[in-house]
Amino acid sequence: MTMMDTGLDYPELRDSIARLCADFPGSYWRELEDRSGYPTEFVAALTEAGFLGMLVPEEYGGSGLPLRAAAVVLEEINANGCVASQSHAQMYIMGTLLRHGSDAQKAKYLPGIAAGELRLQAFGITEPTTGSDTTSLKTHAERRGDTYVVNGQKVWTSRAEHSDLMLLLARTTPLSEVKKRTEGLSVFLIDIREAQGRGLDIRPIDAMINHNATEVFFDNLEIPADSLVGEEGQGFRYILSGMNAERILVATEAVGDGRWCLKRAVEYANERVVFGKSIGSNQGVQFPLARAHVELESADLLCRKAAALFEAGEDCGSEANIAKLVASEAAFHAADIAMQTHGGFSFAREYEIERKWRETRLYQIAPISTNMVLAYVGQHVLGLGRSY
Amino acid sequence: MKALVPVKRVIDYNVKPRVKADGSGVDLSNVKMSMNPFDEIAVEEAIRLKEAGKVEEIIAVSVGPAKAQETLRTALAMGADSAILVETDEEVEPLAVAKILKAVAAEVEPGLVILGKQAIDDDSNQTGQMLAALMDLPQGTFASKVEVDGDSVSVTREVDGGLETVKLSLPAIVTTDLRLNEPRYASLPNIMKAKKKPLETKTPADYGVDITPRLKTTNVSEPPVRQAGVKVADVDELVAKLKAMGVA
Numbered sequence: 001m002t003m004m005d006t007g008l009d010y011p012e013l014r015d016s017i018a019r020l021c022a023d024f025p026g027s028y029w030r031e032l033e034d035r036s037g038y039p040t041e042f043v044a045a046l047t048e049a050g051f052l053g054m055l056v057p058e059e060y061g062g063s064g065l066p067l068r069a070a071a072v073v074l075e076e077i078n079a080n081g082c083v084a085s086q087s088h089a090q091m092y093i094m095g096t097l098l099r100h101g102s103d104a105q106k107a108k109y110l111p112g113i114a115a116g117e118l119r120l121q122a123f124g125i126t127e128p129t130t131g132s133d134t135t136s137l138k139t140h141a142e143r144r145g146d147t148y149v150v151n152g153q154k155v156w157t158s159r160a161e162h163s164d165l166m167l168l169l170a171r172t173t174p175l176s177e178v179k180k181r182t183e184g185l186s187v188f189l190i191d192i193r194e195a196q197g198r199g200l201d202i203r204p205i206d207a208m209i210n211h212n213a214t215e216v217f218f219d220n221l222e223i224p225a226d227s228l229v230g231e232e233g234q235g236f237r238y239i240l241s242g243m244n245a246e247r248i249l250v251a252t253e254a255v256g257d258g259r260w261c262l263k264r265a266v267e268y269a270n271e272r273v274v275f276g277k278s279i280g281s282n283q284g285v286q287f288p289l290a291r292a293h294v295e296l297e298s299a300d301l302l303c304r305k306a307a308a309l310f311e312a313g314e315d316c317g318s319e320a321n322i323a324k325l326v327a328s329e330a331a332f333h334a335a336d337i338a339m340q341t342h343g344g345f346s347f348a349r350e351y352e353i354e355r356k357w358r359e360t361r362l363y364q365i366a367p368i369s370t371n372m373v374l375a376y377v378g379q380h381v382l383g384l385g386r387s388y
Numbered sequence: 389m390k391a392l393v394p395v396k397r398v399i400d401y402n403v404k405p406r407v408k409a410d411g412s413g414v415d416l417s418n419v420k421m422s423m424n425p426f427d428e429i430a431v432e433e434a435i436r437l438k439e440a441g442k443v444e445e446i447i448a449v450s451v452g453p454a455k456a457q458e459t460l461r462t463a464l465a466m467g468a469d470s471a472i473l474v475e476t477d478e479e480v481e482p483l484a485v486a487k488i489l490k491a492v493a494a495e496v497e498p499g500l501v502i503l504g505k506q507a508i509d510d511d512s513n514q515t516g517q518m519l520a521a522l523m524d525l526p527q528g529t530f531a532s533k534v535e536v537d538g539d540s541v542s543v544t545r546e547v548d549g550g551l552e553t554v555k556l557s558l559p560a561i562v563t564t565d566l567r568l569n570e571p572r573y574a575s576l577p578n579i580m581k582a583k584k585k586p587l588e589t590k591t592p593a594d595y596g597v598d599i600t601p602r603l604k605t606t607n608v609s610e611p612p613v614r615q616a617g618v619k620v621a622d623v624d625e626l627v628a629k630l631k632a633m634g635v636a
Contacts, residue, residue, distance in 0.1 A: 008420075011458055012465060014577050016423065019573030050576030063576055 004308040006301070010072040017073055020045055025353040029083055033210040038162045043087045046077075047116030049070035050153035052090045054107040057098070060110035068307040073379065079263075081352065085211055088253060089121035089159060092245050093167055096187060100130030100230035100238045105189065109165065109378055122192070124154035125239065126217055132372050133388070134169070135181040135236060139218060141170040141188060143232075147222045148172075149186065150199070154216040156366075160202045166190045172232050178214035187235040188227045197372065209359050246367050247320040248310060251327035252303040254363045258296045258327075261356050265289055265338035268345075279341070284384055288337045295330035302326050305321055318381050320371055325373040328363030334358040389445045389499025389558065391434040393468060395427040395450050397459040398509040411607045415508070423459045425571075426504025428466075429564040432571035433504055435467035442536040443500065449492050450598055451485050453477050458589060464582035465574035471587045474621050476599060484517035484592070484599040491595035493523060498540065498559060503564040504545055505530050516563035526556035530565040 008014065024042050032039055046052050056062025057069050070091050077084040091296040094113050097105060097120070112118030112217030130137040139152025150170060159165060166189075192200065199221030205213045221260035230238055266289055269280025279285045302323035335357040339346040364370050378384040398404055400420040408415045423431075437443040448471040449473035450456040455559045460471035474488050493501060506513035520527035528534075528543025532551065536558075545552045548566050574582070592599045620626045
């Protein structure tokens with residue numbers, strides 16, 4: 001039996017994050033969005049307070065806390081109106097390095113990552129023609145003596161302009177030469193600072209939300225052979241092991257966004273008086289808000305269950321997926337009903353509702369789309385036929 | 389010297405309190421609770437005095453339910469060195485708290501007791517003053533500035549007409565006002581360390597204090613709903629309305 005806390009867990013972390021976030025009001029995030037800026041000051045505050053290194057083991061200078069603690073931190077960041085997505089990757093991308101990197105790589109990079117001096121928050125997987133069918137990716141790395149030469153293109157690589165290191169998934173053995181599609185892919189740790197201008201080119205994408213997304217181009221980029229993480233050809237397996245953690249964290253983060261939206265909507269519904277009474281006392285306004293709360297509570301429980309299984313070292317593939325799906329919809333429903341409740345005022349940017357509405361829409365698409373979750377559940381949980 | 393910092397667990401300042409249907413008090417079930425903001429300022433001030441080398445050790449103390457441990461852990465995570473919880477589920481009035489604090493102080497022997505001027509739940513604004521009287525120590529209340537110099541402390545007080553500075557000989561009691569400082573938030577490493585700092589649990593009986601209430605709350609009610617204002621077209625109409633209402 002896996003133990004799961006059903007109350008307001010990690011209250012001390014929640015308190016500290018709430019205090020930290022109070023220094024970064026909506027106007028800060030709005031102004032950043034105006035110039036597609038990166039929340040450098042906010043990330044610095046999180047780093048200084050030790051939160052971004054919380055999953056790094058203590059022997060490497062982190063706090064070695066459970067995944068759920070990190071999830072709570074991300075939830076609270078969003079629940080307090082700030083934006084977790086621009087810094088969350090610094091917490092978990094290092095997991096691949098931690099689980100599969102060599103001792104030398106871990107000793108070289110993890111202390112810097114734990115301290116926040118070294119930013120590892122970019123992960124190149126998705127390509128213009130390769131999304132959920134990851135094994136079809138075209139970017140390849142060819143071994144030449146003491147180096148690998150990388151060619152190809154990645155897209156939707158978030159924060160690459162604000163990261164020192166980048167994990168890259170590239171094909172090292174052509175698809176035609178492997179027995180299984182999942183073989184022949186490898187993970188590399190690239191030092192962006194050294195690679196830029198020497199075959200690595202990063203271009204920002206002007207997008208609906210300010211997640212600092214980029215396109216990354218590799219043109220005969222030479223990287224040292226010891227950039228390889230783990231064994232050559234085993235990269236896909238390494239990536240999969242990190243995905244459950246990512247889904248659990250992002251799902252909990254979505255719950256935080258939903259909580260913020262609902263809180264704002266409830267406040268407004270109580271304050272706004274039309275026809276002589278608060279609009280929230282009308283069932284037409286009240287019930288969708290109540291339903292949003294019900295959905296968020298369900299999502300919260302699923303997130304906790306997935307995190308508890310993850311911590312216990314048990315298989316949590318379906319739970320992480322299910323939590324992500326439910327949380328992504330709960331968050332967007334909350335944002336949508338916050339918009340409806342605020343009426344015309346939701347379109348005024350200073351209310352922050354329209355920004356959260358745009359931001360919460362993403363969860364149904366990334367880091368895994370709803371259909372891929374349903375395909376997983378259909379095939380692996382229910383035993384139905386494979387559709388792809 | 390040691391600083392003793394009493395902290396109270398109260399309804400979070402962001403929460404809109406709801407009165408119980410029977411009018412017996414504020415409904416605290418499933419409500420976020422936090423450290424009283426004025427006490428947080430007191431903890432911060434004690435830490436700053438420690439950082440400045442004026443205080444060697446900070447002891448946080450709380451009188452309240454078992455859950456007040458969380459509040460004490462917050463104080464420890466901010467930088468207090470140890471904590472004492474005087475546990476009781478009963479409602480404790482300022483005089484009883486002051487008596488307990490006096491007994492705690494007799495053991496701890498602090499050079500400075502620094503606490504919030506009032507708690508935001510009952511707004512009593514009595515504990516610090518009662519403690520000073522019971523202990524027969526000088527008091528500097530509503531502090532907006534605290535400067536320890538040798539065996540005395542200068543306290544700048546926010547009074548109606550402006551600022552007043554009093555110099556007290558130590559040991560002394562200081563109560564904090566809002567503008568004294570801006571409390572820090574606990575960093576993650578300090579939150580982790582706080583879990584290992586000593587937290588002692590006692591009861592009012594351990595200190596021989598009778599906490600039986602001397603006051604009886606007869607009724608708690610919500611403030612009246614604010615009525616909509618009146619719009620006027622110009623100054624003349626405004627003046628006419630004020631005259632009609634008898635206020636001008």
